[in-house]
Amino acid sequence: EEDRDLLGVWGFDIDEDDDDEADPVVAIVGRPNVGKSTIINRILGRREAVVEDKPGVTRDRVSYKAEHSGKDFTLVDTGGWEADAKGIDAQVAAQAEIAVAGADVVLLVVDAMVGITATDEAIVRMLRRSEKPIILVANKIDDLHQEPEVASLWSLGMGEPYPVSGLHGRGLADMLDALLEILPEHSQFAEPEVRGGPRRVALIGRPNVGKSSLLNKIAGEERAVVNDLAGTTRDPVDEIVHLGDKPWRFVDTAGIRRRVHMSKGADFYASLRTQTAIERAEVAVILLDVSEPISEQDVRIIQMAIDSGRAMVLAYNKWDTLDEDRRELLEREIDRDLAHVAWAPRVNISAKTGWHKDKLVPALEHSLQSWDSRIPTGRLNAFLGEIVAAHPHPVRGGKQPRILFGTQVSSRPPKFVLFTTGFLDPGYRRFITRRLRETFDFTGTPIEVSMRVRE
Ligand code: GDP
Ligand code: GDP
Numbered sequence: 001e002e003d004r005d006l007l008g009v010w011g012f013d014i015d016e017d018d019d020d021e022a023d024p025v026v027a028i029v030g031r032p033n034v035g036k037s038t039i040i041n042r043i044l045g046r047r048e049a050v051v052e053d054k055p056g057v058t059r060d061r062v063s064y065k066a067e068h069s070g071k072d073f074t075l076v077d078t079g080g081w082e083a084d085a086k087g088i089d090a091q092v093a094a095q096a097e098i099a100v101a102g103a104d105v106v107l108l109v110v111d112a113m114v115g116i117t118a119t120d121e122a123i124v125r126m127l128r129r130s131e132k133p134i135i136l137v138a139n140k141i142d143d144l145h146q147e148p149e150v151a152s153l154w155s156l157g158m159g160e161p162y163p164v165s166g167l168h169g170r171g172l173a174d175m176l177d178a179l180l181e182i183l184p185e186h187s188q189f190a191e192p193e194v195r196g197g198p199r200r201v202a203l204i205g206r207p208n209v210g211k212s213s214l215l216n217k218i219a220g221e222e223r224a225v226v227n228d229l230a231g232t233t234r235d236p237v238d239e240i241v242h243l244g245d246k247p248w249r250f251v252d253t254a255g256i257r258r259r260v261h262m263s264k265g266a267d268f269y270a271s272l273r274t275q276t277a278i279e280r281a282e283v284a285v286i287l288l289d290v291s292e293p294i295s296e297q298d299v300r301i302i303q304m305a306i307d308s309g310r311a312m313v314l315a316y317n318k319w320d321t322l323d324e325d326r327r328e329l330l331e332r333e334i335d336r337d338l339a340h341v342a343w344a345p346r347v348n349i350s351a352k353t354g355w356h357k358d359k360l361v362p363a364l365e366h367s368l369q370s371w372d373s374r375i376p377t378g379r380l381n382a383f384l385g386e387i388v389a390a391h392p393h394p395v396r397g398g399k400q401p402r403i404l405f406g407t408q409v410s411s412r413p414p415k416f417v418l419f420t421t422g423f424l425d426p427g428y429r430r431f432i433t434r435r436l437r438e439t440f441d442f443t444g445t446p447i448e449v450s451m452r453v454r455e
Pocket of ligand 2: 205206207208209210211212213214256317318319320321349350351352353
């Protein structure tokens with residue numbers, strides 16, 4: 001409130017991105033070509049989801065911000081689900097199941113003009129196991145005289161089918177009204193810590209860095225499998241692991257425990273999987289193999305975590321293999337390639353022997369604490385006042401931009417906006433960012449500092 005008043009005085013307009021409570025999540029699932037993308041485009045009111053006539057092999061899960069009757073929700077597109085899919089299709093199907101696991105409500109789309117197929121029935125079985133509320137969407141009902149086709153869909157046992165035409169928009173408002181009725185106020189899945197659930201960790205790193213070794217070492221016999229989505233045919237998605245005296249939710253452990261061998265596109269899917277895990281997590285433990293030089297791939301994975309705005313811990317694994325020479329080289333590689341993440345806590349471990357595995361939890365907790373933190377506006381501006389007084393912005397062409405006011409607009413990760421009388425030099429912005437880090441201890445979290453220039 002106080003912030004807003006101040007902002008009003010300065011004449012700024014700001015969108016407060018308060019992401020403490022996530023919007024509810026709606027996943028849209030159905031076999032290829034039933035019209036999922038078309039429906040999404042209708043709901044979004046713009047041509048954003050890609051519509052293609054061939055089954056969506058290149059599409060993975062894509063999230064959109066959507067709105068109906070003044071209520072916001074996140075719409076997750078899935079690439080299409082097929083039973084007994086192999087290779088790339090299996091990956092797409094796995095993506096759909098992950099999307100369902102993270103959804104509050106699922107829109108199941110069927111092609112009413114084709115009727116129920118064996119694939120639709122398999123999807124229904126997958127959805128039943130998920131125990132998520134379902135809305136059955138009977139698509140391609142373009143006009144009234146096609147509506148009788150809908151009656152046969154009752155036999156799916158998914159309740160009342162809602163006849164719609166994604167193409168023309170017919171019936172969508174009624175279907176969305178029904179959706180809103182069962183949609184919770186906030187996501188029950190995106191932010192488990194809001195409900196006091198375990199915090200979500202992604203264990204990532206390039207192949208052979210020791211992810212599965214570490215998981216086995218820390219999970220031991222204690223682990224509990226969650227989201228066992230597809231019974232015997234598919235691997236579990238997450239595991240609850242007790243570390244210290246707390247449960248932690250390790251996301252997408254299936255991707256760690258089962259090695260997916262694919263001749264084509266393996267790199268692409270490994271990277272997709274990593275991206276998915278990061279997005280589902282709050283904090284990423286990035287494993288690096290000290291027995292080998294830090295590679296471009298390591299740097300890329302770290303960048304993914306930064307870009308996704310997740311908290312981070314760097315775990316240097318295989319420390320048991322290190323001799324003096326390699327150790328010296330390693331430190332040099334770190335200085336050269338990882339200087340930009342010097343803020344991430346570092347733990348040296350051996351997944352093989354279990355050495356230092358107890359160092360992980362304090363590092364995770366420190367990073368998450370930074371990620372969650374909110375700096376009160378008063379403190380932030382006292383800090384800005386001091387730093388600007390001691391180190392004013394250099395004069396450029398007779399002008400000296402001033403920082404009028406700053407505020408933290410969101411956390412997870414912390415984002416700041418500085419209101420200024422002119423553009424700050426990149427160097428000066430980096431200086432402010434560095435001082436922010438030092439003063440408020442943002443160990444383990446990316447932070448963002450942006451500017452609003454008052455004309
Ligand atoms: P997806 O693979 O499930 O995302 O399906 P798409 O949205 O790509 O649609 C597959 C095909 O069905 C496209 O040719 C669409 O134009 C067509 N389609 C989608 N919705 C409707 C509809 O309501 N009526 C008719 N007649 N065709 C539709
Ligand atoms: P992932 O592909 O990241 O899951 O890696 P793995 O856990 O399968 O490990 C790859 C190889 O590295 C295996 O042969 C492991 O035994 C070995 N390894 C993993 N951690 C360590 C470690 O801390 N020390 C040593 N010496 N070897 C390790």
